Amino acid sequence: MARRTKVVVIDDPKSRDHGKQFMVTEMDAESAEWWAIRVLQGLLGSDADIDISAPLSQLAKFAFIGLAKMPAAQLKPLMDEMKPCIKVLLPDGKTTRDILASDIEEIFTWLELRKEVFGVLTGFFGSGEE
Secondary structure, eight states, rough: EEEEEEEEOOOOSTTTTOOOOOEEEEEOOOHHHHHHHHHHHHHHHHTOOTTSOOOOHHHHHEEEEEESSOOHHHHHHHHHTGGGEEEETTTTSOOOOOOGGGOOOOOHHHHHHHOOOHHHTGGGGSOOOO
């Protein structure tokens, strides 16, 4: 089975990144496991408010919000490891290339792409129909 992917189109007409398309692909299982363990350790070591009795689909949302409460030195490597999951989708709609610093002009584009990477990485949690 192939890794989960998602095409992300920046559709905010006020954004300098409007119309740009990106392909988000989940990490390989070994990398994702190590990444998730370090996210969990960071969340448990912070004052993140995570309701462990929530449905699994909601835990991913709590975890994404909880990342903001992690110390920057602990969060930075985790965020850096998300970057290879993001590729620029070229106009042919099939070809991708590595992302360059000049490809993204808005902070909110980075935030949106990281949210999408997190979603692809935690997609196994399901839709919450439990």
